[in-house]
Amino acid sequence: MSELRIRGLHKSFDGHPVLHGIDLSVERGTLLALLGPSGSGKTTLLRVLCGFERADGGTVEIDGRRVVGDGLHLPSEQRRIGYVPQEGALFPHLSVADNIVFGLPRAQRRARHRVAELLELVGLPASFATRAPQQLSGGQQQRVALARALAPAPTLVMLDEPFSSLDAALRLETRQAVAQALAAAGATAVLVTHDQSEALSMGHEVAVLWRGKLIQTATPQTLYRQPVTRELASFVGEAVLLAGDARGGSATCELGTLPLSVPVADGAVDVMVRPEQIRVLHAHEAAPSGAPSFDAIVQDVVFQGQDAAVTLRMQSAAHTVVRARVPGYRSPQPGERVTLTVDGDATAYPRG
Ligand SMILES: Nc1ncnc2c1ncn2[C@@H]1O[C@H](COP(=O)(O)OP(=O)(O)OP(=O)(O)O)[C@@H](O)[C@H]1O
Known part of the structure; x- marks a missing residue:
């Protein structure tokens, strides 16, 4: 059953449309990542759902109850939404425990209702209850913000770029802790982010907002493998795009004839593969039997430890330049002659 159901939602500011007819459902107990570039309308959608902004048209239902539609605009406090903002969300003059119970009825506040249980849920020790927020790291503060959002047992939890102020190592750790806490609470959640790796790693589904x-709304795997536009392919990861010709469920391009994950009409196409699908074989290595292979010269290598980004000039008539991503320990040298093969399916976009 859908916990959140949005139909035909519109919102404009000063006559400029910002949300055009949004349709979206989020199933109970799942985490939907709402991904989009800056200015695509993510925050506006979140603010309309939370009741901080009025929609111009459309409907919103939370747990089967209409909160927006036909002139209805239920106040935020009646929507049973837990909200985790970007940063600075905790009251500095209140202890961690007082922050967690802040939104609860007075009697529960006094009884420090479920503080230890909620701290445990977000992976923090019970002894943190008496600390001041300033005595916690940024990631720990965001976990307390989540505990506060979960305290009133909301129907829906909204997280607005909650990791953007954390450094890379803390971000990974906090993402994991938050995902685990949401799953353990059985929460239905919407995570707003412009970070594709965050959306792909945390979302059960990812919805992409574009202008x-x-x-597209799809599982992370489908979104990454079969993005619906070329622009989206480049936004959710690195894309290698080559001119080609589609015929009978395959496409032929400078990297050979590749099976298509989704068939398209025969004709001129742009063929998309991911850089990690391009295998770079050193001169002494043989291509897997039967696999078409192509000569190339390594132009540039950016070594990043775990992996390396390799720019290659193909030794075909067009001398097309492609980018591959290889494991760091297999990183080739600039100027090296190599052989390329391609693993897996491609995606094609009809031209014209
Ligand atoms: N209160 C407002 N008044 C006028 N225009 C607004 C208002 N709020 C947002 N906008 C405009 O709506 C568009 C979408 O903004 P929004 O903040 O929703 O995007 P976003 O995807 O959340 O971007 P970011 O990732 O940068 O936060 C922008 O063009 C913005 O200027």
């Missing part, structure tokens, strides 16, 4: 429209 105020939802252009």
